[in-house]
Amino acid sequence: MTVNGEPRLTCATFLTDYRPGPIRIEPLRNFPVIRDLVVEIGDFMRKLPEVKPWLIRDEDAAAPDGELLQTPAEMDDYKQYSMCINCMLCYSACPIVGLEEGFLGPAVIALAQRYNLDSRDQGADERMEVLSTAEGVWGCTFVGECTTACPKGVDPAGAIQRYKLTAATESLRSFLLPWRSA
């Protein structure tokens, strides 16, 4: 919810920290309000599957023998982005989410990065179709409020900027060397 104008996890926000008050509690901003403090989060729930936030493997390849192994260093590459709890405080903080109805938003892009950077994943190309669009990363102007609001230190703003560089490099490569396959 929004506490004194800030997006907060009210389950982890203590009244004593706001003494002597007054304290103002509003529904989470940037979401339609059904009633009182209840908001409708369907928009986020529809956008999340668009980036395919699951491990994508090459279906033609042989099934792996045992589990897919990963070193601690490989896990560190994406671990930060796996900390997202889908609380949507970042959506509340992001002005672009309020302005652009189709914008995927910070958490969705950070979660896409969680899988893009996972060494076991092979779906980065598929996700690029959705991410390298005006509704994807290019709508973001790096306000940075999402990272400030995040209670889990996911740094979605950083995830998005990193992806912009990835996508732009890929675009440049395909523009300068179109004959090279991805």
Added chain:
Amino acid sequence: MAKRRVEPLLWLLFSSGGLAAALLLPVLLLLFGLVIPAGWVSAPGQAHLLSVARFPLTRIVLLGLFVLALFHWAHRFRYTLYDGLQLKHLSTLIIVGCYGGALAGSVIAGYLLLPGL
């Protein structure tokens, strides 16, 4: 679609322009916009500046700086108008104005720096 391929490249221009502007514009503006006009430092001679400007490396660096900085402005200002003033319905006009302006400025810079010196 062509639009999908152009946006990332415009962002690359914005990004490199931002870095170039950040690194070089402050000192140049400090000198020629404040320190020299205010008289805190005596103005360098025209002949000296001309010889510095004519140096091939200077021409390339200045041209790169001007072109990239202008496209940095174009991209950033476009989004400022979209988000800050909610003028997205005028996007065609804004795109033409911003990138067209940057292109015009780049052409002028090219003319001044390459043959013009």
Added chain:
Amino acid sequence: MSANYTEFHPRWYRPRMPVFWWVGRRSYLVFVLRELSSVFVAWSVVFLLLLVHAVSQGGAAYQRFLNLSSNPWMLALNVVALAFVVFHAITWFNLAPQAMVVRLRGKRVPRSVIASAHYAGWALLSALTAWLILG
């Protein structure tokens, strides 16, 4: 679940974002000021192009440029422009580490190091440029 129905439910409260959404909150205002610094970046380019043109046209033209730049209004504009251009540089260097992950021998280079490297490069280039100009 009938997703399309829920999206257009007529009884929900959906406030429109005001045009000046960025005025009321400090972080948003700072963001918009940062974005507006690009206007002064463009102005700097215009001003420097005027300088280049004046230098290329000879001593009299250069003197006219110097007179123009010492005009009080021009001076005031350039002081404001300088403030914004420096603001652009500082925000750029402070945000750069967030946007880039650099790995050296397997370990991630800390943000402060990336930022410091930018500032050091800035100081070096500024010193070199000043030396070249002032001779």
